Amino acid sequence: MNMSNSLVWFRRDLRAFDHAALHRALTASNRVHCVFVYDSGILDPLPRDDRRVRFIHASIASLDAELRRLGGHLIVRQGRPLEVVPALAAELGVEAVLVCADYEPEAVERDAQMAERLAADGRKFLSLKDQVVFEKDEVLTLAKGPFSVFTPYKNAWLKRLASMPETLASYPVDQYAHNFAPPPLDAPALPSLEEIGFAPGEPPLPAGMEGAEAMFEDFVRRIADYGRARDFPAQDGTSRLSVHLRFGTTSIRHLVRTARQMMENGAGGTGASVWLSELIWREFYAMILARHPHVVHQSFKPAFDAIEWESGMDADELFAAWCEGRTGYPLVDAAMAQLNRTGFMHNRLRMVTASFLTKDLGIDWRRGERYFALKLNDYELASNNGGWQWAASTGCDAQPWFRIFNPVSQSQRFDAHGEFIREWVPALASLSAKEIHAPWLVAQDVLADKGVVLGRDYPFPLVEHGAARKRTLERFAVVKKAAP
Ligand SMILES: Cc1cc2nc3c(=O)[nH]c(=O)nc-3n(C[C@H](O)[C@H](O)[C@H](O)COP(=O)(O)OP(=O)(O)OC[C@H]3O[C@@H](n4cnc5c(N)ncnc54)[C@H](O)[C@@H]3O)c2cc1C
Numbered sequence: 001m002n003m004s005n006s007l008v009w010f011r012r013d014l015r016a017f018d019h020a021a022l023h024r025a026l027t028a029s030n031r032v033h034c035v036f037v038y039d040s041g042i043l044d045p046l047p048r049d050d051r052r053v054r055f056i057h058a059s060i061a062s063l064d065a066e067l068r069r070l071g072g073h074l075i076v077r078q079g080r081p082l083e084v085v086p087a088l089a090a091e092l093g094v095e096a097v098l099v100c101a102d103y104e105p106e107a108v109e110r111d112a113q114m115a116e117r118l119a120a121d122g123r124k125f126l127s128l129k130d131q132v133v134f135e136k137d138e139v140l141t142l143a144k145g146p147f148s149v150f151t152p153y154k155n156a157w158l159k160r161l162a163s164m165p166e167t168l169a170s171y172p173v174d175q176y177a178h179n180f181a182p183p184p185l186d187a188p189a190l191p192s193l194e195e196i197g198f199a200p201g202e203p204p205l206p207a208g209m210e211g212a213e214a215m216f217e218d219f220v221r222r223i224a225d226y227g228r229a230r231d232f233p234a235q236d237g238t239s240r241l242s243v244h245l246r247f248g249t250t251s252i253r254h255l256v257r258t259a260r261q262m263m264e265n266g267a268g269g270t271g272a273s274v275w276l277s278e279l280i281w282r283e284f285y286a287m288i289l290a291r292h293p294h295v296v297h298q299s300f301k302p303a304f305d306a307i308e309w310e311s312g313m314d315a316d317e318l319f320a321a322w323c324e325g326r327t328g329y330p331l332v333d334a335a336m337a338q339l340n341r342t343g344f345m346h347n348r349l350r351m352v353t354a355s356f357l358t359k360d361l362g363i364d365w366r367r368g369e370r371y372f373a374l375k376l377n378d379y380e381l382a383s384n385n386g387g388w389q390w391a392a393s394t395g396c397d398a399q400p401w402f403r404i405f406n407p408v409s410q411s412q413r414f415d416a417h418g419e420f421i422r423e424w425v426p427a428l429a430s431l432s433a434k435e436i437h438a439p440w441l442v443a444q445d446v447l448a449d450k451g452v453v454l455g456r457d458y459p460f461p462l463v464e465h466g467a468a469r470k471r472t473l474e475r476f477a478v479v480k481k482a483a484p
Contacts, residue, residue, distance in 0.1 A: 003029040003095040005181075009085055010036045010074070011107075013100040013130055013248035014059045015209045016066040016173055020130035021098040023171035031181045033092050034067055036060055037085065038078040038196050048199050051343045051377050052243075055203040057193050059249050062208025064190055070173065072180030076190055082110065086117045092181075096123060100130035100248070103286055104381050105293045131248065132283050133167055133256055134160060136290035139283075146291040147284075148300075148396040154280045161256075168253045168260075204343050204377050205243060212250035215240060216258070223262060224269030233335070233346035234419035239275070240344070242378035245282065255279060285386030288396055295385055297366075299394035304401075306478045307394075309364035318361045321462055322353070323371055325425075328461035330436055331411035332356045334424035341424075343377035348414050354391035355405040360468040362475060365392035393476070401476040404469050411437040427457045 006029040008021050014036070016022065025032045046053060064074040077084045089097055097118055102111065115125035129135055139157045140146065147153035161167060193200050206214055219239040222229070229237025244250040259276045262268025268275075289295060299305050310318070321327055325336035335349035345353070350372075357368040369388040373379050389395025393403075415421055418436035422429045428436055430450040435442045440454060440461055447454065454460050 005029060005031045005033075005092065005094045007033045007035060007085075007089055007092060007094040007097045009081075009097055009099045010034060010063065011099060011102055011248075012246065014056070014063050015212075015249050015251065016063060016070060017209065018170045018251035018254055019100070019173060020128040020171050021100045021126070022173050023176070024126065024128060025096075025098045026173060026176035026179045029095070030179045032072065032179050033075065033094065033181045034072055035075040035077060035085070035088055036063070037081045038076070038191075039081055040079055043196070043198075048197065049201060050198065051201075051204040052379070053196075053198050054193065054201050055205070055207050055243060055377065056247060057196070057198075058203040058207035059209075059211075059247060061190055062210060062249075066209060067180065068183065070177040070180055071182060072177070073183035073187055074190070075187075078191070078196055082113055082117060085114060086121060086123075089118060089123055090121060094123065096126055098126045098128065101127045101135075102131070103136070103290045105289075105296060130171075131252065132286055133157075133252060134283060134287075136287045139287070146287060148288075150281065150284050150397045153284050153287075154277060157280050157283065168257050170251075170253060170257075205240065207249065209249050212241065212244035215244065216250060216255065220258065220262070223259075223271045223275060224267070226271030227269075227274040228271075230274070231348050231414055233338075233349055234415055234417075234423070238347065242380075242383075246378045246380050252279065281386075282383055285382040288386060289382040292396075295389065295395070296381070300389055300396045300398075301394060303479050304392075304394035307475060308478070309358075309475075310362040311364075315361075315363055318462060319357075319363050319367055321459075322357050322361060322363070322368075326459050326462075327356065327361075328440065328459040329356065329360075329407040329411075330418075330421045330425055330428055330439065330458075331415060332407055334415075334421045337424040339372075339375050343375060345372075345376070348410075350387055351391055352405055352407060352410050354388055355399070356407055358392040359404045359472045360407065360463055360465060362468070362471060365389065365394060401479055402473060404472055406465060406469075408438045408465065425458070427452065 006025045008025045013019060043053065060074065060076060067074050075088065077088065085097060111127060118125045134157060136146070139153060139160055147156065205211065216239065219241070222236070226237060229235045241250060245252065256276065256279060259268065259272045262272040292300060322336065325333035325340065327333055332353050335345055335353045339345040354365070354368055357363050358365050365388045369384055372384055376384065386395060390398045393399050393401035417433045418431065421436050428439060430452065431439060439447060439452065439458060452458060
């Protein structure tokens with residue numbers, strides 16, 4: 001496609017390197033404009049101090065600075081993309097609008113409407129693969145169907161990559177920078193957070209391309225130990241790159257290329273290949289969502305929709321206690337405190353808290369999923385839905401329904417010294433490593449000597465795990481009857 005004038009619409013791809021749409025626009029046209037739209041449909045319902053908006057806002061500034069260094073600039077608008085983008089395309093007189101593909105069902109629908117609106121004005125809409133290494137139809141079973149089990153999917157994914165290494169090739173931008181449309185002299189300054197209706201504040205982690213790269217460089221130094229360290233929430237064992245992957249401030253190809261190089265030259269130890277597997281989980285869940293969009297509202301396995309979750313005022317109270325970290329199970333409460341205060345939760349703890357909500361409290365996974373969606377800085381529909389359905393056993397390749405995490409033994413195993421709990425539940429800081437995982441088992445006078453009174457300083461457990469486990473097995477028995 002050759003054009004004189006094009007517009008790249010940035011969405012969840014906030015970077016100016018190794019960028020499929022930007023590369024295509026710059027190689028096919030000699031006047032490339034760039035736009036980001038603060039989508040009022042997404043932003044209006046958010047709290048005014050939303051951490052993700054602060055991250056996006058800082059990343060937009062970094063993107064604009066990089067585009068200016070290259071000779072272009074970022075136009076920033078606010079409103080409904082379906083109105084703003086066609087209007088801007090007309091104002092600039094571009095022949096095409098280019099984007100990096102977004103696979104979430106609502107985004108797919110919006111992009112289909114965008115293509116129609118632009119076509120009605122005689123303009124093209126081009127959507128390119130960028131966010132994943134392989135899309136939903138690129139890694140298939142021998143029968144040419146989608147996988148529903150992770151390990152064979154991963155093996156097929158790796159095999160396909162080995163046969164098509166060019167899939168990881170970078171989409172360079174710098175060398176075509178002369179094709180950027182230069183910023184007009186009267187280009188307005190980027191809007192402040194207040195101007196888009198949000199409270200001022202710092203992003204929750206280093207934002208933008210340089211933030212992502214600094215975090216990745218730091219992780220690369222620790223990657224060899226990832227396989228061991230990744231399960232311990234008190235340790236700095238994981239990359240924390242999920243927010244950058246969510247908003248595209250880093251490139252998945254760049255991450256996979258680096259991990260593979262480190263596997264090949266031995267510098268990544270065993271950690272690099274374990275980490276690569278996690279990146280493949282991300283694509284697995286993206287594929288599941290794209291192939292089975294019913295998972296947004298229903299269980300992946302229909303038989304599990306017969307489960308009767310707890311409801312009513314008692315369930316609402318249990319749910320509120322879980323959200324606020326008042327369950328009486330220290331590891332669960334510490335994890336919820338981390339989520340509420342920072343917007344991050346360690347993967348092990350996402351599994352523990354999701355299991356606790358669904359299998360100890362008997363509450364529908366969809367309620368927990370929505371709470372995570374509200375709070376997580378890295379919230380992403382595919383991975384969040386996949387993670388929740390895994391923990392609730394309703395998903396594909398999920399935890400078997402009769403396997404129920406014991407929140408105390410998880411705590412003893414993955415926070416053995418209680419460091420994580422002490423950081424996030426200071427009321428228990430004086431307890432020893434032996435006492436901290438289940439304070440209700442400690443004699444009251446021993447607790448009192450340490451300044452802790454249960455029911456005053458820290459709650460009694462909401463449920464007794466053994467009894468809750470029994471109720472869950474009964475609740476899930478319906479699956480045994482309904483399943484073929
Ligand atoms: C109930 C539940 C909800 C979750 N919700 C989300 C979510 O909304 N957004 C999100 O990005 N991840 C989600 N995850 C997956 C995982 O917990 C996070 O990706 C991870 O904790 C992010 O930390 P990190 O970047 O340090 O991960 P690392 O361990 O460094 O992993 C590297 C990258 O691999 C991907 N990844 C790792 N584990 C998984 C996984 N289990 N599933 C899919 N991708 C994975 C992420 O992109 C991550 O950044 C969820 C998991 C569970 C169990």
